[in-house]
Amino acid sequence: MKSVSIDPANGAAGALFIAIGAVFAFQAFGLELGTTFRMGPGYFPLVLALILIFLGCIVLVQATRVQGEPIGAFAWRGMLLILPAPIIFGLTVRGLGFVPALFLAALIAAFASTRMRPLMAIVLAAAVTLFSTLVFIKALGLPFRLFGPWLGY
Amino acid sequence: MELFSNLALGLATAASPWNLLFCLIGVLLGTLVGVLPGIGATATIAMLLPITFQLEPVSSLIMLAGIYYGAQYGGSTTAILINMPGESSSAVTALDGYQMARRGKAGSALAIAALGSFFAGTVSTFLVALFAPPLTSIALQFGAAEYFSLMVVGLVSSIALAHGSIVKALGMVVLGLLLGLVGTDIYSGTPRFTFGIREYSDGLNFVAVAVGVFGIAEILRNLETEKTRELLMAKVGGLFPSREDLRAMIAPMLRGTAIGSALGILPGGGAILAAFASYTVEKRVSKTPDEFGRGAVAGVAGPESANNAGAQTSFIPMLTLGIPANPVMALMIGAMIIQGIVPGPNVATEQPALFWGIIASMWIGNLMLVILNLPLIGLWVKLLTVPYYVLFPIIMAFCSIGVYSVNGNAYDLYAVAFFGLIGYVLAKLRCEPAPLLLGFVLGPLLEENLRRAMIISRGDPSVFVTRPISAILLLLALAVLVVVFLPSVRKKRDEVFVEED
Numbered sequence: 001m002k003s004v005s006i007d008p009a010n011g012a013a014g015a016l017f018i019a020i021g022a023v024f025a026f027q028a029f030g031l032e033l034g035t036t037f038r039m040g041p042g043y044f045p046l047v048l049a050l051i052l053i054f055l056g057c058i059v060l061v062q063a064t065r066v067q068g069e070p071i072g073a074f075a076w077r078g079m080l081l082i083l084p085a086p087i088i089f090g091l092t093v094r095g096l097g098f099v100p101a102l103f104l105a106a107l108i109a110a111f112a113s114t115r116m117r118p119l120m121a122i123v124l125a126a127a128v129t130l131f132s133t134l135v136f137i138k139a140l141g142l143p144f145r146l147f148g149p150w151l152g153y
Numbered sequence: 154m155e156l157f158s159n160l161a162l163g164l165a166t167a168a169s170p171w172n173l174l175f176c177l178i179g180v181l182l183g184t185l186v187g188v189l190p191g192i193g194a195t196a197t198i199a200m201l202l203p204i205t206f207q208l209e210p211v212s213s214l215i216m217l218a219g220i221y222y223g224a225q226y227g228g229s230t231t232a233i234l235i236n237m238p239g240e241s242s243s244a245v246t247a248l249d250g251y252q253m254a255r256r257g258k259a260g261s262a263l264a265i266a267a268l269g270s271f272f273a274g275t276v277s278t279f280l281v282a283l284f285a286p287p288l289t290s291i292a293l294q295f296g297a298a299e300y301f302s303l304m305v306v307g308l309v310s311s312i313a314l315a316h317g318s319i320v321k322a323l324g325m326v327v328l329g330l331l332l333g334l335v336g337t338d339i340y341s342g343t344p345r346f347t348f349g350i351r352e353y354s355d356g357l358n359f360v361a362v363a364v365g366v367f368g369i370a371e372i373l374r375n376l377e378t379e380k381t382r383e384l385l386m387a388k389v390g391g392l393f394p395s396r397e398d399l400r401a402m403i404a405p406m407l408r409g410t411a412i413g414s415a416l417g418i419l420p421g422g423g424a425i426l427a428a429f430a431s432y433t434v435e436k437r438v439s440k441t442p443d444e445f446g447r448g449a450v451a452g453v454a455g456p457e458s459a460n461n462a463g464a465q466t467s468f469i470p471m472l473t474l475g476i477p478a479n480p481v482m483a484l485m486i487g488a489m490i491i492q493g494i495v496p497g498p499n500v501a502t503e504q505p506a507l508f509w510g511i512i513a514s515m516w517i518g519n520l521m522l523v524i525l526n527l528p529l530i531g532l533w534v535k536l537l538t539v540p541y542y543v544l545f546p547i548i549m550a551f552c553s554i555g556v557y558s559v560n561g562n563a564y565d566l567y568a569v570a571f572f573g574l575i576g577y578v579l580a581k582l583r584c585e586p587a588p589l590l591l592g593f594v595l596g597p598l599l600e601e602n603l604r605r606a607m608i609i610s611r612g613d614p615s616v617f618v619t620r621p622i623s624a625i626l627l628l629l630a631l632a633v634l635v636v637v638f639l640p641s642v643r644k645k646r647d648e649v650f651v652e653e654d
Contacts (some may be wrong), residue, residue, distance in 0.1 A: 010318070013582040017324045024331050027346055031338075037612025041338035041345055044600045048331050055324040062320065071581050078376035079577070082369060082549065083570045089553040090566030102550055109549035112376055113542035124543060128550045140204055142558050 009071050010063035017056030025049035081112035097148035098137065103129045160282055163509030167517050172212050172510065177525075179216035180518050183223020184526060187243075188231055188533045189544060194224035195480045195590075196368030199360045200548075200555035202488055210492040211507045215514040217488055221481050222464050222515070226270060226522045229457055230533055233262045243460065245428040249445060249452030256448050261394035263530060265402050265450060266457040267523050268394075273410040273458035274519035277465035280414050281472075281512050285501065288473040291622075292498035295474070297606035298616050302626035304595050304602070307476060309630040311588045312637065319637055321584050329589035332357060333596020340604065352564035359487050361565040362593055363480065364552050365572025366586045372545045373577040398450050405435050405455035413462030417478070418469050427463035428456040465515055472508060473498055476595075480587055483594040491559075 024045055034040025089105040096104075106128045110121035136142045147153040166172065186197045198217055205213030228243035233250035246266060253262040295303070308330075312322035335346045336356030347353040394402070412434060413427035435455040436445045445452050467478035475496030477483035489496045494504065501508045526533075556565050576586055610616035618624045 009582045010321075013321055013324075013579070013584055016578075016582065017328070020328060020331075024346065031343060031345060032341070035612060036607055036614065039604045039607060041341050041343045044603060045331060045334050045345065048327050048334075052324060052327045052331065055320055055327065058320050059318065059324065062318070068583070073377055074581065075373045075376040075577075078373045079574065082372055082376070082545070083573055085549045086553045086556065086566040086569045086573075090557065090563035093557060093563065102554065105553050106546045106550040110542075110546040112545070115540070115542045121546075124546055128547050132550060132554060136204075136554055136558075140207055142203065142554075143561075144558075 005064070005067065007063040007066060007068045009068055010059055010066075012071070014056045014058075014060030014063055017059060018053050019056075021049045021052035021056060025053065077114065078112045082109055085109040092150075093144070093148075095148045095150040097146050097151065097153065098144040099129055099133060099146050100148075100151070102132055155286075156282060159286075159505070159509050160513060162505060163282075163511075163513030164517075166211060166506045166510030167215060167514035171209075172215050172514065173517070175208065175212045175216040176219050176514050176518050177521060179219020180223035180226075180521050180525070183220035183225075184227035184230075184522070184529075184533065185223075185536065186220065187224035187227020187229075188536055189539070194221055195484065196364055196371070196548075196552075197224065198481060198484045199363040199368070200551050202360055202484065202491070203555050203558035205488060206491060206558075210489070210494055210504075211510045213488060213492060214485065214507070214511050215518075217485055218468070218511060218515060219518045222274070222461065222518060223522060225460060225464055226267070226526060227533065229266045229270075229460075230263065230526070230530065231537065233266065233453070234259060234534060235537065243428070243457075244425075245432045245456040245460075246453055248432070249447070249449045252446065252448035253450075253453065258398075258448070261398050262453055264394050264527065265398060265453050267527060269402060269406045269409065269454045269458040270461040271519050271523045272406055273413060273462035274465055275516060276410050277414050277417070277462040278512060278516040278519075280466060281469055281515070282509075284418075285469055285473050285508075285512070288469060289498045289501045292474050295498075295622070296620070297602040297609060298620050298623040299626065300474075300476075301599060301602040301606055302617060302623040302630070303474065303476060304599050306626050306630045306633070307470075307478070308588070308592060308595060308599075309633050311479075311591045318583070322588050325579070325584050325586070325589040326592040329592020329594075330596040330599065332362070332589075333593040334600060336597075339597075339601060350564065352562055353568075356597070357568055357593075358556070358559060358562070358565040359483070359594065360559050361556050361568040362572050363484065363590060364556055365569045365574075366576035366590060367480070368548065368552055369569065369573025370576030370580050370586065372548060373573065374580060375541060375545070394450075401450040402454035405431075405451040406458045408434060408438075409455035409458030410462045413459035413464075414466045416459075417463030417466030425460070425463075427459040431455040431459035461519075468511070468515070471496065472500060472511070475500075476598075477591065480590045480594075483590065486594070 028042040028046040028049055031042030032040035033042045033046065085105040085108050088108060089101050092101040092104060103125050106125035107121055110116050110124055133146065137144055137146065145153070167176065182197070182201070183194065186194060198220055201220065205216060208216070225243065229246045229250065232243040232247035233254050236247050236251035250262045250266065253259065308326050312319055312326060333356070335353060337344050337354050344354050409431040412431045416427040416430060432452060432455060435451045436442050439445065439449070439451055441449070467482055470476045470478050471482040471485060475486060477486055486496045494500060494507070552569065553566060556569050557563070559565065580586065606616055607614070617627060
């Protein structure tokens with residue numbers, strides 16, 4: 001017998017399924033399960049969570065048999081700068097208002113590429129903000145405040 | 154004939170100046186999105202959903218539908234010109250279309266794709282008009298058990314078109330179903346899986362999940378390898394295909410239309426599967442199979458007709474049953490609900506102008522694509538030179554606005570970031586996002602119908618097999634499962650998907 005080697009992508013996928021299934025199953029136990037006749041809020045999620053754990057186990061077992069391609073590099077810089085963009089927009093859109101919040105979000109996202117230069121990023125973010133303000137607020141009339149209370153408006 | 158009076162009503166609705174304008178905007182936006190890499194139709198429709206809130210329901214759905222088939226059209230343009238399918242359904246077109254372009258026949262390849270799509274679009278529009286009403290009357294007899302079984306068929310067939318491991322695709326479906334259950338339980342009012350966050354008690358926002366899993370994850374994947382896009386652009390000359398080419402495309406076009414129309418109706422199937430199936434069939438029946446991969450006309454005409462026909466007929470389950478065949482249809486259902494229309498069999502009788510207007514607009518949209526896009530190809534080609542690092546900050550800004558304006562809930566934006574991360578990690582682990590999204594949409598419906606069916610049957614689960622329609626549907630689901638797990642089919646399926654990479 002060969003030593004056990006695990007395909008990283010499938011191994012991680014299986015483990016992730018099991019972990020997520022366990023979280024849902026644990027939470028579902030806290031809910032009323034009910035009977036098959038009158039299912040409670042926990043019944044269906046519990047069944048699904050158990051299926052997910054079961055499928056995760058199969059994936060994990062398969063991972064020890066077949067070796068696939070390696071996972072490959074992660075886009076760390078992208079994750080670090082792209083993912084916060086909507087969060088920042090969400091945190092500031094009420095306080096600062098639409099214009100500064102969108103400018104900030106676009107500016108942060110712009111730096112996710114190694115090719116972006118600061119001046120270019122500012123110009124791009126400003127252009128996006130201007131365009132969006134004209135289209136979404138002026139033309140389509142979405143109910144946003146352009147500038148928010150944090151800026152004294 | 155009722156069919157013709159219905160179609161006339163539809164044409165009258167779709168041909169009003171406003172609706173024509175929105176159809177035009179839709180197909181142009183769709184083509185733009187299809188041409189630009191890194192953002193698919195699903196994410197775009199999700200982003201633009203809020204814009205349509207201000208419109209009439211008919212106009213908004215016409216525009217969203219326009220984006221959908223426009224994107225498919227644009228996707229095949231880039232597939233042919235630079236060997237880069239803008240949409241996954243045009244991946245097959247790249248195989249032979251790009252080779253045709255390299256042999257100096259880029260113009261004819263584009264024209265063949267356009268004509269094939271238009272023909273398929275015309276035929277399948279009639280099919281939708283023909284089959285939607287009888288299906289609607291069948292659907293009116295559906296009870297909870299039938300709906301449950303139908304959704305099982307949809308979920309099971311969605312794994313058939315996922316790449317790679319079937320078990321992982323099943324896992325993604327289940328994960329999607331679980332995520333769909335987040336929120337308040339409809340029967341007891343108990344909050345479930347919200348981790349105490351009140352803002353999620355209405356459930357996770359569908360638009361946020363779609364934008365995260367499809368849009369953001371895709372951006373992150375593109376940022377991994379920031380290569381310069383090679384602009385090995387073939388010169389587009391001579392748009393009109395030669396007489397031999399035209400003759401060579403007729404049979405594949407007819408077969409592609411038939412295959413696409415049939416597969417499009419299946420929930421979970423749709424355009425991608427149709428294109429692959431058509432390519433396989435064409436290669437099989439061809440007298441010169443060696444030509445495939447080296448610029449065979451049939452390799453462009455067949456799949457292009459098939460994916461357009463499939464895109465069109467996937468509206469049938471959406472319009473008649475209110476059940477999405479693919480993520481885009483799920484978004485259309487979301488748009489209908491926001492507009493106050495309950496998707497399902499009643500739409501055809503209660504809102505005939507809307508129902509037939511959408512159907513007629515499909516044909517008008519396809520006509521627009523043929524008339525507008527052949528002359529506009531130069532413009533689309535120019536757009537390909539826009540560097541990616543300029544595109545994605547714009548996409549991020551629009552995503553943020555789009556998601557926030559659905560409910561004005563900042564927590565939806567946090568969900569976008571979270572699902573962007575999840576989607577990216579799962580993509581790295583070679584798990585497909587499409588089954589997850591389908592599961593997410595169907596999760597609450599599935600549970601509701603299961604529980605209702607069980608209450609009606611007083612806890613007797615045999616109701617699903619004793620009611621004939623339900624039993625047939627479950628058998629169908631079982632057959633699909635057996636077929637995808639058959640060793641020979643698995644091998645075939647692997648081969649087909651290898652060709653795509």
